[in-house]
Amino acid sequence: MDGDHGHRTRKDWVVTVSVDEYGGQTRAKARLRWRDQEAVGVGLASMAANARYSARVGDELAVARALSDLSRRMMAGAVQHIEAIDQPGI
Known part of the structure; x- marks a missing residue:
């Protein structure tokens, strides 16, 4: 990086995982938020x-999935x- 005078930009994307159990089944939801998406x-x-x-x-398996x-x-x-960038006319 000799001569590199650029700057770093930090971007934090947050993942929230929730786990619930009902009727012998474990369900996990992984929610990622970034910018306005x-x-x-x-x-x-x-x-x-x-x-x-x-x-x-079961929790670990559901979260991994x-x-x-x-x-x-x-x-x-x-x-x-x-693909949209590579084919702008389509």
Whole structure:
């Protein structure tokens, strides 16, 4: 970075994750907010009555799925924006 006199810009994007349980199912919502936009990803994990894993693992699985869903949605949006820039007349 010799000679680089540019400045840094910091941008904070906030992800909020909420988890709820109902009827043996855990649901997580990952909500990303930036500028004036918002995206939401959802993840589910079922808890069988005889499940060998704890509720904590169900929470982790649902949250991981919600974040993965959010990631897919963000990637799809970015691809659409790139394609719109590459093909402005369409």
